[in-house]
Amino acid sequence: MPSVRQDINPALLAWAMKQSDIDENELANRANINVAEVQSWLAGHDKPGLTALRSVAKVLKRSTSFFFLPNPPASSTTVASFRAPIGSSGPRKISPDELNEIRTAARRQKIASWVLKEINPEERVSFPISNGDPEKAAIEARSWLQWNTVYQVRASTKAGANKRLRSALEERGILVLQIQMGRSQCRGFSIADAQVPLIAVNSTGHIASARTFTMLHELAHLTLGEQAVCDLPDDSHERWCDRFASAFMMPRQHLREYLGRNLKKGYIESDDLDSVRLISNRYKASYQCVALRLIELGAADWSLYQYIRSGSYEHDKPFPNPNGGQTTPEVRLREYGTTYPRLVIAAIDDNKISELDGRRFLNVNGEQLANLRSRLTDVA
Numbered sequence: 001m002p003s004v005r006q007d008i009n010p011a012l013l014a015w016a017m018k019q020s021d022i023d024e025n026e027l028a029n030r031a032n033i034n035v036a037e038v039q040s041w042l043a044g045h046d047k048p049g050l051t052a053l054r055s056v057a058k059v060l061k062r063s064t065s066f067f068f069l070p071n072p073p074a075s076s077t078t079v080a081s082f083r084a085p086i087g088s089s090g091p092r093k094i095s096p097d098e099l100n101e102i103r104t105a106a107r108r109q110k111i112a113s114w115v116l117k118e119i120n121p122e123e124r125v126s127f128p129i130s131n132g133d134p135e136k137a138a139i140e141a142r143s144w145l146q147w148n149t150v151y152q153v154r155a156s157t158k159a160g161a162n163k164r165l166r167s168a169l170e171e172r173g174i175l176v177l178q179i180q181m182g183r184s185q186c187r188g189f190s191i192a193d194a195q196v197p198l199i200a201v202n203s204t205g206h207i208a209s210a211r212t213f214t215m216l217h218e219l220a221h222l223t224l225g226e227q228a229v230c231d232l233p234d235d236s237h238e239r240w241c242d243r244f245a246s247a248f249m250m251p252r253q254h255l256r257e258y259l260g261r262n263l264k265k266g267y268i269e270s271d272d273l274d275s276v277r278l279i280s281n282r283y284k285a286s287y288q289c290v291a292l293r294l295i296e297l298g299a300a301d302w303s304l305y306q307y308i309r310s311g312s313y314e315h316d317k318p319f320p321n322p323n324g325g326q327t328t329p330e331v332r333l334r335e336y337g338t339t340y341p342r343l344v345i346a347a348i349d350d351n352k353i354s355e356l357d358g359r360r361f362l363n364v365n366g367e368q369l370a371n372l373r374s375r376l377t378d379v380a
Helices: 010-020 024-031 035-043 050-060 064-068 096-119 134-144 149-154 158-171 208-224 235-249 252-261 273-283 287-296 302-309 328-336 339-349 355-362 366-378
Strands: 080-083 175-179 188-191 198-202
Touching: 010 035, 010 050, 010 064, 010 096, 024 035, 024 050, 050 064, 096 175, 096 188, 096 198, 096 339, 134 208, 134 235, 149 158, 149 273, 158 175, 158 208, 175 328, 175 339, 188 208, 198 208, 208 235, 208 287, 235 287, 252 273, 273 287, 273 302, 287 302, 328 339, 328 366, 339 355, 339 366, 355 366
Parallel strands: 175 198
Antiparallel strands: 080 188, 188 198
16 A cells, blocks of 8 residues: 655755755655655655655654644754864864754753743853953953862862863853764854853763863853854864863963973973873863963974874773663763753743653653752752
């Protein structure tokens, strides 16, 4: 029996393809259908069967019901600042997976912002004002976050420092998401918002110290208040954000004293991996971050950075989970952080949304929601 034709709206198919940056040939290839069929659906001459529609929906990362809407969604004004994958340089076309993750993050941000407007409309995130100098901007940011370099140095692991920084950002009202997009995808992105600014970090294949650097790099974009075009990054802006992040992790005088007192060196040679490792372990900063900071201070040259980038020298220490895996509430906290679930639960408690909607927003069941609520109370 032939599949029943699905009366989709061609405008919705065209809109979803444009949003995912997928043309007719790519959609046909990935959905395992004929390109002539796609063209016929777009022109309104024919309709897909249910099996074909499901394949298309999977490729475009939309629900099948989406294609029956009367009109495409209103254009979003959301623009994300975008940090490209390690090893890339210059303008790069954003992949469909990256676009999808940006859309998903923006939806969560929109939910969180709506909740905050409902329960505390006056609350705003007021970033320290940058004066154009990344060194001074880093000092102001450390003060704003109440970030103590002594505690950073005393952290037992780079993962511990990363967790503490994420908490400090969340305490200031920033939504910090940890996503998994694959090694070849972007390292992170940020979306400005007056009430709930967002930082997203790609955790796939990126060690804790690299994720810390990405968080700070995206924080720099937010403090600048810029809305950078994702696929046309301004290299000067990216360098400014990198300088800010490395200055935040390694204050000038603090690092100079360490170099002279502990390493007995004022200059690090291009192949001195041992010194880079020691500095990295002390400040919980990535090797690349260390190299950038040393170059900024005139304590190394670009050959050190090139040497670091030429190999995989830094690795996280294994951290076995005694429970054999994480529960769903633990996974949600790792993915969403605390800002987003706190706001969703606050909306439930304030009768702004139903518990069913809250569970849907957080992707948990009733028991998991109770567990998540308890965990958030414990970390308050």
